[in-house]
Amino acid sequence: MTKSETFSRWGIIFAGIGMAIGTGNLWRFPRIASQYGGGAFMIAWIVFLFIWAIPLLTVELALGKKIRMGVIGSFGKMMGRKYAWMGTFVAFVTAAITFYYTVVTGWCIKYLFATCFQGLIRKEPIQYWETFSSSWEPVGFHFLAVFVGCTIIYFGVVKGIERANKILIPSLFVLLLIAVGRSLTLPGAVQGLNFLFSPNLSQLGNIKVWLNALSQAAWSTGAGWGLMLTLGVYSRKKENPLLTTATLGFGNNMASLLAAAAVIPTVFSFFAGQNLAQEKVMDIMKQGNEGLTFKWIPILFSKIPSGNFFLALFFLALCFAAFSSLITQLELISRIFMDTGLTRKKAVVIVGICCFALGLPSALSMGFFNNQDWVWAMGLVVSGSFFLVLVLKVGPRKLREEIITRPEHKIRLGRWFDFLVTFFLPVQIIAMLAWWFWDSYSTSPGNWWNIFSKTSIGTVLFQWAAALGVFMIFNKLITKRLYLDKNDD
Amino acid sequence: MTIEAIITMILIFGICLGGFILFLYLSSKEN
Numbered sequence: 061m062t063k064s065e066t067f068s069r070w071g072i073i074f075a076g077i078g079m080a081i082g083t084g085n086l087w088r089f090p091r092i093a094s095q096y097g098g099g100a101f102m103i104a105w106i107v108f109l110f111i112w113a114i115p116l117l118t119v120e121l122a123l124g125k126k127i128r129m130g131v132i133g134s135f136g137k138m139m140g141r142k143y144a145w146m147g148t149f150v151a152f153v154t155a156a157i158t159f160y161y162t163v164v165t166g167w168c169i170k171y172l173f174a175t176c177f178q179g180l181i182r183k184e185p186i187q188y189w190e191t192f193s194s195s196w197e198p199v200g201f202h203f204l205a206v207f208v209g210c211t212i213i214y215f216g217v218v219k220g221i222e223r224a225n226k227i228l229i230p231s232l233f234v235l236l237l238i239a240v241g242r243s244l245t246l247p248g249a250v251q252g253l254n255f256l257f258s259p260n261l262s263q264l265g266n267i268k269v270w271l272n273a274l275s276q277a278a279w280s281t282g283a284g285w286g287l288m289l290t291l292g293v294y295s296r297k298k299e300n301p302l303l304t305t306a307t308l309g310f311g312n313n314m315a316s317l318l319a320a321a322a323v324i325p326t327v328f329s330f331f332a333g334q335n336l337a338q339e340k341v342m343d344i345m346k347q348g349n350e351g352l353t354f355k356w357i358p359i360l361f362s363k364i365p366s367g368n369f370f371l372a373l374f375f376l377a378l379c380f381a382a383f384s385s386l387i388t389q390l391e392l393i394s395r396i397f398m399d400t401g402l403t404r405k406k407a408v409v410i411v412g413i414c415c416f417a418l419g420l421p422s423a424l425s426m427g428f429f430n431n432q433d434w435v436w437a438m439g440l441v442v443s444g445s446f447f448l449v450l451v452l453k454v455g456p457r458k459l460r461e462e463i464i465t466r467p468e469h470k471i472r473l474g475r476w477f478d479f480l481v482t483f484f485l486p487v488q489i490i491a492m493l494a495w496w497f498w499d500s501y502s503t504s505p506g507n508w509w510n511i512f513s514k515t516s517i518g519t520v521l522f523q524w525a526a527a528l529g530v531f532m533i534f535n536k537l538i539t540k541r542l543y544l545d546k547n548d549d
Numbered sequence: 550m551t552i553e554a555i556i557t558m559i560l561i562f563g564i565c566l567g568g569f570i571l572f573l574y575l576s577s578k579e580n
Contacts, residue, residue, distance in 0.1 A: 073576070099557035106564055254550045257558040303576035310568035317565055470579055 067294050071222035075291050076308035078225035078384030080281045081232065081315045083164055086378050087353045089276060089316040090323040091345045096272045097263030098256050102317075104264065104273035109281070109309050112274060112488060115480055116283035116444060117305035118473065119451055122464040124292020125299060129542070130395035131286035135446070136544040139453050144539045146446040148531040150286045151396055153439040157285075158389040160422040160432045162209065162415055165382040166201030167192075171354060172375040181368045185358040189350070193426055202423040203416055209386045210412035213394060216404060217294045221387055228384045235377040236315065239322035242370050248332025252325030255338060271495050274488060279437065281312050282385070284444030290392040300469045315381075322374075323357075330360050353378070390415065400541045431514045435523045438496060442524065445489045448481060456481045 067075060093101050127134040131154075135147025170192065174180040180188065192198070212220045243249055263269050278284060288305065295304075324341075331340050344356050361371035390411055397407035422429040451459055456478040465472045500517050501508045511522040531538070539545055 069576070073573075099554065099561070102557070102561045106561065250550050253558065254554045257554040257561070258551065259553050259557045300576065300579055303572055303579060307569065307572040307576055310565050310572060313565040314569055317562060471575055 065217050065294055066296055067217060067222055067291070069296070071218065071226070072291060072295050072299065072304055073307055073311075074225040074229050075221050075388065076288065076304060077311040077315075078221075078229050079287045079291060079388040080308050080312035080385075081229070081381050082161075082280070082282075082385035083168065083353075083378060083382050084276075084280050085312065085316045086319045086323075086374075086381055089280065090320040091352055092272055092276055093320055094256060094324055094341070094345050096269045097260050097266070099259035100261055100263035101269055101273055102257075103259075104270050105277055106313070108274045108277035109313060111480060111484060113277050113281040113283040114302075114306050114309050115473075115477060115485070116447060117281060117288045117309065118301045118464060119447060119459065119481075120283075120286065120288035121292040121295065121299070121301035121305055122459070123450075124289040125295045125297070125301065126463050128293050130293065130399050131289055131392065132396055132538065133399050133542050133544065134289055135450060136539055136542065139450055141539040141544040142535065143453075144542075144544060145528070145531040145535045146449065147286075148535070148538055149439075149528055150284075150443040150446055151392065152527055152531070153436050153443050154285045154287065154389060155393050156432060156436040156439070158386070158393065159415060159419040160429055161382070161386060161389060162205045162419045163198060163202045163423045163429060165205035165209070165379070165386055166198055166203075166423070167350075167354065168375060168378045168382050169204055170197065170201045171358075172372065172379055175358075175368065175372045175375055179368075180358055181362045181371055183358075186355050188358075189354045196424075198423040199420065202419050205382075205386065206412055206416045206419070209383065209390050210408050210415075212383075212387050213391050214405060214408045221391060224387060225384055228380045232377055232380040232384070233315070233318070235373055235380070236318040236322060239370065239373060239377065240318055242364070242366075243322045243325040243329070246325060246329035246332075246364060248329040249325035251332070252328030253321070255328065255341070256320055256324045267495065271492055274492055278444060279440060280316060281309055282388075284440055284447055285389075285392075286443065287388045287392055290395050291388060293395060298466065298468060300466075300471060301464055302469075302473055303471055323352075326360050326364065327356075330363055396542075399543075401543075427514055431519060434515045435520050438520060439524060441489060441492055441496075445486075448485050448489065451481050 093105075123134045123138065127137045129137065131151040132144050132147035135150070136144035139146070171180065174188075212224045214220065215223075244253075282288065292299075292301070295301075327341050327344060344352060357374060358371060361367040361374070364370065390408075393411045393414075394404065394407040397410055398404060402410070422432055454463075460473050460477050497517055500515075504513075504516065507513055508516050509518040510516045511518040513519055536545075
């Protein structure tokens with residue numbers, strides 16, 4: 061690995077925080093936290109930072125640093141090439157998410173343009189969203205998102221990813237702090253904070269609160285996606301994975317808290333002085349991600365002083381968050397092509413073309429977009445479980461003592477890590493999958509098997525099985541392309 | 550704002566900001 065392909069000390073921290081902070085921090089966290097008990101949810105969410113996100117991210121970073129190959133290569137080298145299909149599945153899940161994430165990034169760019177140049181704040185937001193999402197415009201903005209993301213990683217790790225994140229992440233925190241300052245000075249904002257942070261400890265007995273806190277901790281930090289592993293490929297030899305991942309985990313949580321402190325008091329301010337304000341806020345929060353961000357946020361900002369400026373600021377922050385994650389996702393796919401012997405430039409061009417082409421159905425159809433989000437967001441739990449299988453096959457103690465820790469590291473993982481990955485994480489994964497299947501089944505018991513339904517268990521199992529089947533069948537060919545057959549340990 | 554909400558807010562922000570600063574410090578010290 062040349063110096064131009066190795067992160068600096070601060071470079072990997074910025075890149076890691078950028079990877080973790082995405083649109084989910086700004087649009088999902090405030091919504092889920094307020095829906096599932098506010099303060100009680102946050103206690104559970106911080107617990108899962110320690111017992112899910114940080115251990116998994118540490119394992120990923122250590123693997124990337126040790127093997128110096130992308131996700132497939134790392135699985136193949138650590139477990140033997142006949143298990144490389146697990147890495148292929150992990151990479152594919154993240155790639156499948158990237159195909160529609162570029163579409164979301166495109167929406168954010170469009171709304172930033174519309175706020176700055178088309179007077180979005182004066183338009184009827186619900187109708188504006190319907191017209192936009194059913195037109196060809198999302199395709200153009202999807203292309204722009206892919207083009208900008210690929211251009212950044214085209215310049216490499218130091219000149220591309222590190223430099224971009226050193227600008228995006230501090231700017232994002234400044235934008236969030238300005239937004240928090242504005243929201244907290246609005247009338248009725250205190251009720252919002254009260255609603256958000258009221259502990260309501262009885263909610264800690266509700267399994268849905270814990271499972272939603274786990275899903276938020278898993279998806280928001282990027283644990284189990286293979287992204288931290290990809291960044292680890294470019295880390296310095298003496299990097300302490302535990303310190304780096306703990307820093308980015310807490311940084312990611314800070315961004316989520318700031319986003320919630322900006323959004324929820326603004327929503328409360330909108331309904332200040334009205335009866336049943338809390339019930340109305342809950343109705344908005346149940347509208348889903350696009351509903352809150354692209355329909356309600358413009359309405360809310362239209363009612364506050366200097367609303368246009370703060371709406372532009374919000375969408376700028378959303379664009380920064382989206383791009384800081386997108387570039388690592390694109391790098392994950394490119395890294396795999398580079399492992400086959402392609403140059404970075406060729407790999408990035410191929411990835412750009414593939415992402416644009418495979419994201420088109422999501423850009424053109426909200427039905428397809430929602431189906432892909434439903435199938436592959438949950439696929440991340442399977443990805444996380446594959447990392448766990450890897451850890452258990454290698455041996456938690458061996459991994460901890462020989463791969464994660466180096467003799468010069470002063471802060472080390474303790475024996476609690478072995479107990480956590482052997483007993484605790486498998487239980488969490490099984491509980492999460494079981495609850496999700498049961499919840500989905502009870503929502504539509506007559507249609508759960510339908511593979512053509514947008515959001516059924518059938519479509520999830522069918523697409524997972526199809527992907528796994530293809531990767532198992534072509535495992536030998538894939539490992540040959542990655543030269544794993546010559547270097548198998 | 551209730552006293553419980555204020556305490557929870559300080560606690561949650563304190564853990565996240567404190568953890569972030571602590572690990573930033575530890576990683577700069579170790580490297």
